[in-house]
Each structure stands twice: as C-alpha cells, then as structure tokens.
Amino acid sequence: EPEVTQTPSHQVTQMGQEVILRCVPISNHLYFYWYRQILGQKVEFLVSFYNNEISEKSEIFDDQFSVERPDGSNFTLKIRSTKLEDSAMYFCASSVRDGQYFGPGTRLTVL
C-alpha cells in the first residue's frame, strides 16, 4: 500500500538555524499539507499546497516558514530561523481530494 514518507525521523538543531523537513507524498496525490503537533497536544494545520502554490495557510505559518515542491516527488518545509517553540512533530500529508494520508512525522528538537 502506498504511503507518505518523511525524512529525517528526528532532527536536532540549534536555535536560529535553518531546517528543511522532507516529504515524499503518495505518487498520484495532488494536494499536499504540513501539520505540526506539539507533544501531547492536538494536530495543527500549517499549510496546504496545490498546483505548485500555497492554497491556504494558518496563522502559525509566518514568514519563517516556506514550502516547496522542488521536483515531481518531494515536498519540503523550511523553517528559516528556528525558535525553541518550533520543537514539535511535523507531519506531512497528501490527498487526491478528500482523505488526507499522513506520514510518520519528523520530530524537530530546537536547543
């Protein structure tokens, strides 16, 4: 069964550093998303992406965040200058239309 994959599984970085989280969505999916989940809390929407542009973004997705689909398979989330409060699980998801399928997540730890 096809699945969303994410790399790395765990990323440790220093405050102020840039990080790039990578995702490979399910191959025939058209819509791509990033979410985050702070430990023990609910899943929060960050951004949706369709047809090579952002469709929607939340209030969390400020100028420090950017997304890109650099080729036909990868979908990336970049955090330009990480803060302590960016520490969370970051999930990528993809969908054909309904039914978003989530990857296993990247645990980001900002020290």
Add this chain to the structure above:
Amino acid sequence: QQQVKQSPQSLIVQKGGISIINCAYENTAFDYFPWYQQFPGKGPALLIAIRPDVSEKKEGRFTISFNKSAKQFSLHIMDSQPGDSATYFCAAAPYNNNDMRFGAGTRLTVKP
C-alpha cells in the same frame, strides 16, 4: 469559528464494550468530517470520514453519526478491542479540504 471541540479527553472501556467519542464544530463552512487514529510515535491514520449529506456511516466496527442541525458528530467503536487503544482525533475541513481543524484528541484505553 474554526474550533472543533472533542470530548471526552480520555476514555476507558472494557473489551467488547462500545466506545463513544463526541465532537462539535462551529463553522458551518465545514463540509468534511474525518476521524483519525494515532498510536504513540506514529502519524494520524485516517479511520473513517463523513460528509453532511448523510447522517451515519459505518465501516466495520466503526460508525460515524452526524447531526447537521446540532453541528455535532460522534465516533462509535463497537466491540472495542485492546488493539483499539490509541488517541482518536476528530477533524473538520471546508469543501476544498484545506485548513483542516483537529479536535484535542481522546485517549482511549480498552481493558482486556
């Protein structure tokens, strides 16, 4: 307007019992209501979903009941099993499926 409220926060059920988790939403633009199951250290997995044109949807032991006028929906897990022990999230999204909002989650424990 964008909130999805979920209850209870935690639930303990005996094996074979019925688990019921409730959600309420405010935004009438929400058009798609999925439930996700999450095990520790894993991503949320889509369990079952419903649109407001039906009041109930059943898949195996899982049933969603939907009340459009009350803006409420619930997940029923029949014949609950210890393997069902996980955190369950309801969610709601507008017609374009963007900006999906999650409830706070319910930690279900099914005792053998």
